Amino acid sequence: MKSFHDKVAAITGAGSGMGRELAIELAKQGCHVAISDVNENGLAETVEQLKAYSVRVTAQSLDVANREAVYAWADQVVADHGKVNLVFNNAGVALGATLEGVSYEDFEWIMNINFWGVVYGSKAFLPHLRASGDGHVINTSSVFGLFAVPGNGCYNASKFAVRGFNECLRQELELTRAPVSLTSVHPGGIKTGIAQSARMTKSLEGVLAKDEKSAKDNFDKLFITTANRAALIILKAVQGNKRRVLVGPDAKLFDVMVRMLPAAHQRLVTSAARKQAARSGV
Known part of the structure; x- marks a missing residue:
């Protein structure tokens, strides 16, 4: 698809961040x-x-975790526009929690949106x-669909799952x-509102952060690329x-790290997390 002119694109999560910027940039190019x-x-x-x-x-208005609603929206898009050429399954949420301490309800919540929303x-x-x-x-997967970080296991699981789904579907x-x-x-780290809107559980306290605010602030510091640039x-x-696109210099750096140190990079990530926790007063 060399041109988006006169194409029709469906975009989830378009109320802010990357979804909004994708809609605007496509519209600039004549895409409905x-x-x-x-x-x-x-x-x-x-x-x-x-x-x-x-x-x-x-x-x-759409909750991507609702399968019937997603299917109804897909049919409505074609009814309204006559066709659809692109779908951007972009909607996503974040959850800060240890895997030992996370509730099944929170784990299911993020999987239903980040993974099943993409599947639907x-x-x-x-x-x-x-x-x-x-x-x-x-x-949309994530750089955290390429490597894992402590305190984000549920998010990692959802984004690794999206990556596997994507690679198989393309094939x-x-x-x-x-x-x-x-x-x-x-x-990688995109300047959106995902950090401040993330769910943060008390399981992180004393492990990676002092409290919810410091956990969100630490997460926010990772964001270096604007949503428009993304x-x-x-x-x-x-x-x-x-087949895949790495968005941001941090995503490219971490991709190289994982390729060069397929197992040893985990010790580096753990060490960095320990230092970040110490700076947060843990």
Whole structure:
């Protein structure tokens, strides 16, 4: 897909951050957009910003963890726009917790959004993408889908799962010569609101942080790439039909680390986490 002009893109998590910036950058290039988010206020703000562009925009309040709602939205996008060429399964949440201390309810909450939301979005839209004759799936994993860090085990598990799903689906699409491709997105620290909106459990206290505020502040310090820059990198990767895209210099650095030190890097990560905990007063 060399051009987005006159294509139709469906984007989850478009009420803020990367989702919003993807919608804006696509609209600039003449792509019609169907956007969704569980945050209705953020979604309305994105719609307002998209009025500056001469493209068709539809918006839907959506919880990506609701399978029936995702399938209904996919059908509605085609009913509203006549087709859909791209789906960006971008919605995601964060959870700070130790694996020993996390509740099953919190673990299921993040998996339902970060992993199952991607699965539902991919499977719901695939028949429509095939019908378009020129389709592309863009699923957001993470740099934490490449390596693990303590205190983020649930997030790691969800993003590793997305990575495995992405790699297999891309292979199957190629195997069947489908008119659809897939790009796996692995952002590093992107300046969005995910840290401050994350769930932080008391299991981190005394292990990695003093309290919830310090845990979120430590998480926030990792964000170095703007959401707009991330959107531009992702769209360029889609146009180049890349299998995966590393977003941000930190993502590229950590990818090299894992490749060069496939087992030893875990000791480095543990050491860095211990130092960060000490700076936080633990």
